Amino acid sequence: MIFGTQNVRTFALMFIVLAYLMFGAAVFDALESKEEARLRTAMRIRMARILYKNDTIQNDTIFHMLTTTIFEHRHVRTGTAKQWTFPGAFYFSTLVVTLIGYGHTTPKTIGGKIFCMVYTVAGVPLNLIMFQSAGERLNAIISFVLSRIKRLLGFRHHKVSGFELIAVEFGMTTMLVLGGSFVFCKQEKWSYFESIYYSFVTFWTIGFGDFVPLANMQRTGQSLYSRWGYFIFTVSFILFGLAIMASSLNLLVLRLAQFHSESDTGGMSALLS
Amino acid sequence: MIFGTQNVRTFALMFIVLAYLMFGAAVFDALESKEEARLRTAMRIRMARILYKNDTIQNDTIFHMLTTTIFEHRHVRTGTAKQWTFPGAFYFSTLVVTLIGYGHTTPKTIGGKIFCMVYTVAGVPLNLIMFQSAGERLNAIISFVLSRIKRLLGFRHHKVSGFELIAVEFGMTTMLVLGGSFVFCKQEKWSYFESIYYSFVTFWTIGFGDFVPLANMQRTGQSLYSRWGYFIFTVSFILFGLAIMASSLNLLVLRLAQFHSESDTGGMSALLS
Numbered sequence: 297m298i299f300g301t302q303n304v305r306t307f308a309l310m311f312i313v314l315a316y317l318m319f320g321a322a323v324f325d326a327l328e329s330k331e332e333a334r335l336r337t338a339m340r341i342r343m344a345r346i347l348y349k350n351d352t353i354q355n356d357t358i359f360h361m362l363t364t365t366i367f368e369h370r371h372v373r374t375g376t377a378k379q380w381t382f383p384g385a386f387y388f389s390t391l392v393v394t395l396i397g398y399g400h401t402t403p404k405t406i407g408g409k410i411f412c413m414v415y416t417v418a419g420v421p422l423n424l425i426m427f428q429s430a431g432e433r434l435n436a437i438i439s440f441v442l443s444r445i446k447r448l449l450g451f452r453h454h455k456v457s458g459f460e461l462i463a464v465e466f467g468m469t470t471m472l473v474l475g476g477s478f479v480f481c482k483q484e485k486w487s488y489f490e491s492i493y494y495s496f497v498t499f500w501t502i503g504f505g506d507f508v509p510l511a512n513m514q515r516t517g518q519s520l521y522s523r524w525g526y527f528i529f530t531v532s533f534i535l536f537g538l539a540i541m542a543s544s545l546n547l548l549v550l551r552l553a554q555f556h557s558e559s560d561t562g563g564m565s566a567l568l569s
Numbered sequence: 570m571i572f573g574t575q576n577v578r579t580f581a582l583m584f585i586v587l588a589y590l591m592f593g594a595a596v597f598d599a600l601e602s603k604e605e606a607r608l609r610t611a612m613r614i615r616m617a618r619i620l621y622k623n624d625t626i627q628n629d630t631i632f633h634m635l636t637t638t639i640f641e642h643r644h645v646r647t648g649t650a651k652q653w654t655f656p657g658a659f660y661f662s663t664l665v666v667t668l669i670g671y672g673h674t675t676p677k678t679i680g681g682k683i684f685c686m687v688y689t690v691a692g693v694p695l696n697l698i699m700f701q702s703a704g705e706r707l708n709a710i711i712s713f714v715l716s717r718i719k720r721l722l723g724f725r726h727h728k729v730s731g732f733e734l735i736a737v738e739f740g741m742t743t744m745l746v747l748g749g750s751f752v753f754c755k756q757e758k759w760s761y762f763e764s765i766y767y768s769f770v771t772f773w774t775i776g777f778g779d780f781v782p783l784a785n786m787q788r789t790g791q792s793l794y795s796r797w798g799y800f801i802f803t804v805s806f807i808l809f810g811l812a813i814m815a816s817s818l819n820l821l822v823l824r825l826a827q828f829h830s831e832s833d834t835g836g837m838s839a840l841l842s
């Protein structure tokens with residue numbers, strides 16, 4: 297079963313996406329690293345100038361100048377470690393191809409921005425095809441296991457319905473969110489509710505960027521290399537969560553596809569049947 | 570032609586989405602408005618405390634404290650006008666259901682976060698169905714116009730191919746981006762290249778939030794009511810851009826649907842044929 301055509305294709309796609317992410321990480325790292333240091337210095341100089349003549353921010357204008365300065369540099373790291381290391385750039389590439397785009401790191405150079413656009417056009421469809429394939433495989437595995445369980449429990453019908461599949465995937469997503477949230481609580485000092493909200497915003501690919509794992513470390517000075525375990529956990533959490541979402545979506549798309557080839561009206565009823 | 574079933578359904582869906590956005594705007598506005606004022610005061614007090622004993626940021630610790638304070642409040646407006654007005658909340662609702670999520674405004678209260686999650690679960694599929702329907706209508710209109718043009722130009726075959734449709738849509742998207750960028754250049758003082766980069770990041774629904782139209786006005790004190798023309802332009806630009814993207818996607822999904830109902834291998838070849 298493991299070496300079936302579908303499985304080989306899925307693993308090959310996963311490998312291609314991984315290679316594509318590493319390629320992106322290397323290029324973004326090379327393009328952005330120098331600019332990052334320059335921007336941090338520029339920000340500090342501007343803040344120092346504002347505060348040189350003012351030792352208070354009771355004045356509205358000073359408050360405004362200072363916050364605007366920092367706001368304009370909100371995507372610039374303020375600590376001593378670099379954001380655009382290889383793992384940092386790999387994280388960024390993942391957030392681009394999945395369309396999450398937290399925005400805690402963004403390309404600042406023209407070269408980085410151009411490469412980002414090209415990288416998106418090729419990377420997003422590639423990643424979608426991979427998720428589609430992985431989602432379809434996940435459905436097959438769940439169906440297989442569920443059918444076995446049904447046989448063991450002595451059910452008369454072993455066949456697994458689409459509804460049962462979606463229910464299992466919903467359960468898996470819930471468990472992933474509830475379990476992963478414990479880790480984020482501990483590592484990021486978020487509340488449990490905030491961690492759940494974070495997972496939700498991520499798995500729907502909204503990616504506000506109000507809660508971003510690893511961002512505080514990237515911003516304030518810790519190297520991601522020193523936190524590699526948590527780094528791998530975070531990227532895996534995101535990719536696995538999106539894969540389960542894709543499996544559910546895969547089922548819905550298949551239903552829609554059946555509908556499209558069968559009739560020309562009632563898209564909603566096909567979705568709900 | 571205007572009152573055909575498909576057209577009526579599409580207009581009805583557009584109307585439902587509009588109503589849904591206005592409903593979201595009203596609730597988010599009600600939930601978040603008070604907290605917003607409280608957070609702004611809290612930020613100012615913390616900054617004042619840091620600067621009370623320090624009239625310089627040459628010290629690394631002070632620099633770090635100050636930037637961290639503002640970074641943690643990066644989604645808080647610093648000016649005198651409110652972000653969570655009705656148009657601000659409508660803008661936010663649009664960014665949620667389209668999955669763009671710039672993150673320049675995010676819910677800060679627990680109630681706002683919970684409502685945001687519920688709002689997403691219902692709003693995203695609703696918006697997708699609307700875009701799917703609008704995209705399909707757009708394709709029909711383009712086909713009709715293109716076929717008329719071909720007849721006028723004396724072509725022997727009037728039938729419009731999928732390839733021609735995608736080419737026209739690609740041209741439309743390009744024109745929308747190049748045209749819209751002029752407006753953003755002028756209104757936001759972005760460079761032309763930055764405006765194009767912004768449109769790209771938006772239409773692919775990445776939404777980093779490094780460039781956000783209206784955000785500076787929202788943050789620094791101008792009311793969105795006073796800029797209603799530009800506000801309507803921005804929301805229309807985003808929705809229309811995504812609708813064209815959805816039309817192209819619609820063509821690809823239809824191809825995929827044909828493939829799914831015809832055979833079981835070669836998804837890529839179906840996409841490329």
Ligand SMILES: [K+]
Pocket residue numbers: 396397398399501502503504505669670671672774775776777778
């Ligand atoms: K985003």
Ligand SMILES: [K+]
Pocket residue numbers: 395396397501502503668669670774775776
């Ligand atoms: K997004």
